[in-house]
Amino acid sequence: MTAESPTPPIALCRLDDLGDPGSKGFLFQGRSLFAIRQGQQIFVYENRCPHRGIPLEWTPDSFLDNSGRLIQCATHGALFLPDSGECVSGPCSGEYLQQVACNIRDGQVWLD
Numbered sequence: 001m002t003a004e005s006p007t008p009p010i011a012l013c014r015l016d017d018l019g020d021p022g023s024k025g026f027l028f029q030g031r032s033l034f035a036i037r038q039g040q041q042i043f044v045y046e047n048r049c050p051h052r053g054i055p056l057e058w059t060p061d062s063f064l065d066n067s068g069r070l071i072q073c074a075t076h077g078a079l080f081l082p083d084s085g086e087c088v089s090g091p092c093s094g095e096y097l098q099q100v101a102c103n104i105r106d107g108q109v110w111l112d
């Protein structure tokens, strides 16, 4: 029996694929994810609102409110902090989006 080697990190996208501030959705290895960019910071989440368990966006790649500072669910308007995924307004206040660990290296966004 051979030991399984650890799964290598995988690039999600190039940093330049995201506006600043910006957001983009991905279907990645069977998972629905989205990434938020604010300056040189990137946050990646599962695309599932904790209120009803459905995708957040109404139109493709639209995950931010009009200010570009908060993540917004299009269905009932819940607002989430980009860095923690905490809902700070709306029907699921106090609940969290599921964050996916990532890092930026060589101009690309990598999932850990």
Ligand code: FES
Pocket: 049, 050, 051, 052, 053, 054, 056, 073, 074, 075, 076, 077, 078, 090, 091, 092
């Ligand atoms: S489904 Fe997201 S706020 Fe209701």
